[in-house]
Amino acid sequence: MPTAPSEWSPSQSELSGKTILVTGASEGIGRAASLAYAGHGAEVLLLSRNEERLEALYDEIVALGAPEPAILPMDLAKATHDDFVALAGSLSEALPKLDGLLHNASLLGDRKPIAQTRAATWHDVMQVNVNAGFMLTQTLLPLLDQAPSASIVFTSSGVGRTGRAYWGSYAVSKFATEGLMQVLADELGATSTIRVNSLNPGAVNTAMRRSAxxxxxxxxxxxxxxxxHEWVYLMSDASAQLNGEAMSAQ
Ligand SMILES: NC(=O)c1ccc[n+]([C@@H]2O[C@H](COP(=O)([O-])OP(=O)(O)OC[C@H]3O[C@@H](n4cnc5c(N)ncnc54)[C@H](OP(=O)(O)O)[C@@H]3O)[C@@H](O)[C@H]2O)c1
Structure with a gap:
């Protein structure tokens, strides 16, 4: 049985030697997770669109005395499969392995009834929240496979576990995220050293929450x-035996 997160506390060097890619690293939960991973000794690969914010985060991580991070500017709404292949190719040339992949970037989309949801918004939300996660995961699997114990974490939501009116494409994208997590966990759990879980943050004071x-x-x-805490737990070896779990941080 893996140690429960509530009974676990990380050491200062809990994640040292690990390399972790975080999408949506520039603000909100992704930014806090990146700082926590770096603070516990991980090399963090910071992916999102806003380069200015990523550079400020880079400086903050370096000032902590943590391993030097890397900035990966990318727009997940526009990236094609070829872009993900190219990203995975350059990471494979630079790194011997990838220990962690936090899928955190998401779009909220329209907070409207399905009847009034714009098709273009629906597509954008699915592209960023689901399709990009699929393509990034698929292209990075070989590098994740090189790690002794790798962790993929998908960020979910309460509305991705029980449907709720007016949460439209966002809620549906989070159901798909849970589905991707479960299918991958079932495929990889028995045959590889890669574990796959999802984490629902609960209500958190971020730009997305304030906009919703x-x-x-x-x-x-x-x-x-x-x-x-749970974000660190899921990237640490304390959760090495956990696979296919839908977790909640609050
Ligand atoms: N906050 C909550 O209460 C709450 C509750 C449940 C679930 N969640 C989930 O938690 C995760 C983080 O949410 P948050 O509240 O921290 O959101 P946030 O403050 O809005 O941050 C979203 C992040 O995603 C990035 N992003 C958005 N579109 C992108 C794109 N096209 N390409 C690349 N990066 C993109 C943004 O960076 P750039 O603008 O630099 O690209 C930003 O770093 C999401 O998956 C969300 O669904 C949050």
Whole structure:
């Protein structure tokens, strides 16, 4: 039985020697996870669109004295399969292995009834939240396979586990994310050293939450750095035996 996250606390060097790619690293939960991974000794590969924010995060990580991160500017809404093949190719030339992959970048899309959801928004949300996750995972599997114990974490949501009115494409994309996690976990669990799990953050004070609930006082919810324990746990060897689990951080 793996140690439960509530009974576990990471050492300062918990993730040292590991390389972890984080999508949506520039802000919110992805930024906090990247800082936590680096703070525990991991080399972090920071992927998202906003280069200025990624550079500021790079500086913050270097100032911590953590391993030097790398910046991977990429727009997941526009990236083609060839772009993911090229990214995986250049990472394979630079790295002997990849120990962790946190799928965190997501679009919220329209908060409207399905009847009024724009088709273009639906496509964008599926592209970023589902298709990009599939292509990035598929192209990085060979590098993840080189790690002694690799972890893929998909970021879910409460509305991806029970459908809710007006959450449209976002909710459906999170159901698909859970499905991708389960299928991959079943395929890889018995035959490889790669584990695959999903994590629902719960309500967290980020730009996405503030945009979904504009009338809610932002301080109602915890900050990303206050809830980041499970993200570290899932990338650490403490969770090495955990596969196919739909976890919740709160
Ligand atoms: N906050 C919550 O209450 C909550 C609750 C449940 C689930 N979640 C999930 O938690 C994860 C993180 O959410 P968050 O609240 O931290 O969101 P956020 O503050 O809006 O941050 C989203 C991140 O995704 C990146 N991103 C968006 N579109 C992208 C694209 N086309 N290409 C590359 N990167 C892109 C953004 O960076 P750039 O703008 O630099 O590209 C940003 O770093 C998401 O999967 C979300 O669904 C959040």
């Amino acid at each position: 609930y504009p009338a809610e006082p932002p301080t109602t919810n915890p900050s990303p750095e206050d809830i980041i």
